[in-house]
Amino acid sequence: MTDAAASATRTALDAQVRVERAGGFVLDAAVSASPGETIAVLGPSGAGKSTLLGALAGLDRLSAGHVRIGDRLVSSPELRVPPARRGVALLGQDPLLFPHLSARDNVAFALRSRGVSRADARRRAEDWLSRVGLSGLGLRRPADLSGGQQQRAALARALAAAPQVVLLDEPLTGLDVETASEIRGVLRDQVRAVGATTIVVTHAAVDAAALADRVIVVEDGTVVQSGTVAEVLRAPATRFVAAVAGLDRVPGIVRAGAWRDETGMLQLAVPAVADGRASAVFRPGAVRLRPMGREDVRALAADGAAEREMAWTARIARVEPSPFGALVQTTAPDVAVEVDVEVLADRGLDVGGEVRLSVDASSIRLVPMSADGAPG
Incomplete structure (x- = not known):
């Protein structure tokens, strides 16, 4: 040598x-x-x-x-x-x-x-x-x-x-x-x-x-x-890394052709994905948000598991300023949503308020996880 x-x-x-x-x-x-x-x-x-x-x-x-x-x-x-x-x-x-x-x-x-x-x-x-x-x-x-x-x-x-x-x-x-x-x-x-x-x-x-x-x-x-x-x-392994990368990360599991988060509230049809633990990763800008009433809650079950999108309800935890407008942080699960200032003003998004969130399936990437939660 x-x-x-x-x-x-x-x-x-x-x-x-x-x-x-x-x-x-x-x-x-x-x-x-x-x-x-x-x-x-x-x-x-x-x-x-x-x-x-x-x-x-x-x-x-x-x-x-x-x-x-x-x-x-x-x-x-x-x-x-x-x-x-x-x-x-x-x-x-x-x-x-x-x-x-x-x-x-x-x-x-x-x-x-x-x-x-x-x-x-x-x-x-x-x-x-x-x-x-x-x-x-x-x-x-x-x-x-x-x-x-x-x-x-x-x-x-x-x-x-x-x-x-x-x-x-x-x-x-x-x-x-x-x-x-x-x-x-x-x-x-x-x-x-x-x-x-x-x-x-x-x-x-x-x-x-x-x-x-x-x-x-x-x-x-x-x-x-x-x-x-x-x-x-x-492929962020933790919530912190996802935040650094400017991504939302929701841990969950794939079973029988469907991915569900750990609470069971979020679900997405993934027929070609092998069973196992996986995180759904997507950008805050890909999330659509709108306030909702009780009648909207009953309607979610019909389309929340469709192949075309993932939809769920959440509550606003906080609203933070950002260069593009605002970042709305929601809980259960923890997901950040990008909104511009016009949307923020028109929709009156208050802390504690209930909102409907949805993401197109094409904007979601599933990252396999090992038993300790790291990317597999």
Whole structure:
């Protein structure tokens, strides 16, 4: 095997981590990455995403498991190599720039810590600032930079240290939409340019799609789904992933040519689908909604199981603003419906009100599930 081939088959990061917190929370998750690969870690707040990064960075001690970077063991229950000595750079929501140093000297600090001379460190720092779009701003201190500019400088400092693994903990949170889009592009381009293996924690599908080769989803301290970005977003294993993907997901079961949800209220004829657990997946924009009276309830049984559509009644739980108008959240089962503002005004959709919902069969995709609820 050639050196190049051997390099391509190496694992840049191999981690099986268990971290036990006071209060009973346990993170038990595995992640591995090839050289130059970017993995997005998705999950709701409190799922354990930042704890996972802390374990990889050496900030949190393992209760069990290991972290290997390249061929080197850097964490185990008996070993914890300090963050500065494990070849890892961690960039979070707070840029954590030294306030008394200029942007150039902040970046040069990372180079000086690796033994680079002062003059060479400053020269290379200016080059890094140019690469992240801060050319000419090297003498400004952090207080004189915008939030987006500070994040660019922090990225330059992180990458200037030539880390083997880059850890990004929701670095775009708190930035406005336009600035976040710009920084997202800089992150993607510069991480790829240096060939760093990267783990990025995010809660946004756009970050995963723009930055990552693969996705792992962490909920309640465990990995509940993994795969390519397209695989995960197309076949969400949980309600959280469905929401991230902009989809409605209703778990159910196929039996004798019909799919029914877990409550038995929703049903759809699926004569060509094999029996087993499956989730009905569809877009909120595919759902038709109208208020209804009691006479409409009696009529639902006649057409709710037809092959052409799935129809049911629900109650409005909340109404949220959205770029297109409003997102109406309904319960039993939990389904989101897109409506424009004219519909919202004309129909007087109030919280607690009863509505009729329907979706064309052609807009519904059944995703087989394994016994634990993940896509089969």
